[in-house]
Amino acid sequence: MQQKKLSSFLALACGLLAALPAHALQVVATLPSLAALAKEVAGPHAQVEAMLSPRQDPHYADAKPSLVLALNRADLLIFNGLELEVGWLPGLVRQARNPKILPGAAGSFDASRFVQKLHVPATLDRAQGDIHPGGNPHFAWDPRAGAAIAEGLGRALGQADPAHAADYQKNAAELAGRLRALAASEQKRFQALAAPQRQVAVYHDSLVYLVDWLGLQQVTTVEPRPGIPPDPAHLAKVIGQLKAVHGLALLQEEYYPRSASDQVVRLAGGRVAVLQGGARFSEGQRYDEYVRGLAAAVFAAITSK
Ligand SMILES: [Zn+2]
Numbered sequence: 001m002q003q004k005k006l007s008s009f010l011a012l013a014c015g016l017l018a019a020l021p022a023h024a025l026q027v028v029a030t031l032p033s034l035a036a037l038a039k040e041v042a043g044p045h046a047q048v049e050a051m052l053s054p055r056q057d058p059h060y061a062d063a064k065p066s067l068v069l070a071l072n073r074a075d076l077l078i079f080n081g082l083e084l085e086v087g088w089l090p091g092l093v094r095q096a097r098n099p100k101i102l103p104g105a106a107g108s109f110d111a112s113r114f115v116q117k118l119h120v121p122a123t124l125d126r127a128q129g130d131i132h133p134g135g136n137p138h139f140a141w142d143p144r145a146g147a148a149i150a151e152g153l154g155r156a157l158g159q160a161d162p163a164h165a166a167d168y169q170k171n172a173a174e175l176a177g178r179l180r181a182l183a184a185s186e187q188k189r190f191q192a193l194a195a196p197q198r199q200v201a202v203y204h205d206s207l208v209y210l211v212d213w214l215g216l217q218q219v220t221t222v223e224p225r226p227g228i229p230p231d232p233a234h235l236a237k238v239i240g241q242l243k244a245v246h247g248l249a250l251l252q253e254e255y256y257p258r259s260a261s262d263q264v265v266r267l268a269g270g271r272v273a274v275l276q277g278g279a280r281f282s283e284g285q286r287y288d289e290y291v292r293g294l295a296a297a298v299f300a301a302i303t304s305k
Contacts, residue, residue, distance in 0.1 A: 025161050028070050028101075029078040030085050031058055032281035033140040033290060034111055034149070038078055040286060041153045041172045045164045046076075054278030057255040059227065061088040063095075071096035074107065075160050078153070081112030082137035106159060112137065114152040115145040118208050140278065142209035143183040143291045147176035175288075182288055183213060186295045190214040197302055199245055201238070201270070203252030203261055210251075214298060219245060222252070222260050230260050242268035249301035253277040273301035 025046035029035035035050035042048060049070050052058055058080065061067070071077065071092055079085055093101060100107035117135030139145040154172025158165030190198065198215060200207075203222045211218045220241045224234040242248055248270040250261050254277045261272045275297055279290035 025075045025157065026073050027076045027078065027157075028074040030061075030089060031080055031140055032278040033146075033287060034078045034080065035281045036279040036285065036287040036290065037146055037150050037175070038076075038153055038157075039281070040175050041150055041168055042157055043167060043171055045161060045167065046157065050281045052278070053282070054276055054280055055254055056277070057253075058084055058278075059087060061085070061092075063088065063092055067092055068095045071101060072098050074098060074101050076107045076109055076156060077101035078109045078111060080137055080140060081110040082117070082134045083132045084137035106156075109153070109156050111145075111149045111152070112139070114148040115139050115142075116148075118212060119205075136205070136208045138206035139209045141207075141275075141291060141294055142213050143179040143186075143288070144213060145209060146287055146291065147179040147183070150175045150179065178288060179291075182292060186292075187213065187215060189295075189299065190216070193303070196245070199248055200298075200302060201242055201248050201250040201264075203250070203256045206253065207251055207275075210294070210298070214295065216298075216302075219248060222250070222264060229257075235260060235264065238264055239268045242270060246270070249273050249298070251275055251298065251301065271301060271304070273297055 025042065027038050027042060027046045027048045028051060029038055029048065030051045032050040032052060032054045035048050038046070039048040051067050051070065052061060077093070079089055093103075099105060102108060112134065119136035121133060150172045154168045157168040161168075195217070199217045199219050200211070201220050201222065202218055205221050205223065205226045208218070210216070220238050222230050222235075222238055224230055230238070242250075242264060246269050250265055250270055250272045252261055252272065252274060254274050258272065258274075265272055275294055276290065279285050279287050
C-alpha cells in the first residue's frame with residue numbers, strides 16, 4: 001500500500017516535471033499586474049515572478065537578496081518605468097550582475113514605452129513633490145495600457161525565445177482584444193451615470209489613468225503633493241472641498257494610510273473606497289479579473305449613498 005502511494009507520488013511528480021519545458025524563459029516583473037500580463041502572454045513557455053506584492057507601495061521596495069537572485073537568473077525584466085521604481089530597482093539590477101537585463105539590453109522591458117502617457121509636466125520642479133518628469137507612472141490599472149503592454153510583451157518574448165514567437169504573438173493579440181473590449185464596456189457603464197456621481201477624491205495622485213478611463217472627475221487629492229503626507233491645513237482644505245460637493249467617494253490603494261482619509265469622510269461625509277493595489281498574481285488572479293474588480297469597486301463606491 002505504502003509502496004503504491006510512493007510510486008503514484010513519484011509518477012505525479014515526474015509528470016509535473018515533464019510538464020515544465022526544459023528551457024522555460026525566466027521572466028521577472030516588478031509589479032504583480034505586469035507579471036499577470038506576462039504570464040498570460042507567455043503561457044506555458046515561461047516562469048514568471050513578481051518582485052512586489054499588490055499590498056506594497058511600488059515607490060518603495062526592500063533590497064532583499066531573493067530579489068537580486070531572481071534578477072540574476074532573469075532572461076527578461078519587465079518594469080513599469082516613468083521613474084516609478086527609480087528609488088530601488090537600479091541598485092538591485094546593478095547587484096544582480098546580469099548583462100541581459102541591464103538598461104538598454106534586449107531583456108530590459110520598460111512597459112511605459114507602450115503607454116499613452118498622462119500628466120507629463122510642462123516644467124520640472126522637484127519642489128512640487130514626488131514628480132515624475134516623463135508623465136504620471138500609475139497606468140497599471142488601465143486596461144487600455146494593459147492591452148498595449150501585452151502587445152509589446154508579445155514581441156519582446158518572441159525575440160527572447162524565437163521558437164515560440166507565434167504563440168506569444170497570438171496570446172498577446174487575444175489578450176489585447178479582450179482588454180480593449182473590457183475597457184470599452186466599463187466606460188459605457190460609467191458614462192450612463194449623472195456627472196455629479198462621477199466626481200471622486202483620491203489619496204495619492206495615482207489614479208489619473210483610472211479617472212481618465214472611466215470618465216470620472218478628480219476633485220481633489222488628500223496628499224497636497226505626490227508623496228507628501230497631508231498637514232492639518234491641507235486636510236481642512238480637502239474637507240471644505242468635499243463638503244461643497246457632498247458625499248463623494250474617496251478612492252485610495254490598499255497600501256496608503258487610512259487615518260487621514262477616514263478623518264476627511266468623518267467630517268465631510270462620503271466614504272473611503274480601498275482599491276486593490278495590483279493583481280493578486282501569487283494567488284492566481286488574472287489581469288482582466290483584477291481590472292474588472294477595480295471598476296466594480298469604484299462603481300459600487302460612487303453609486304452607494
Ligand atoms: Zn506616484
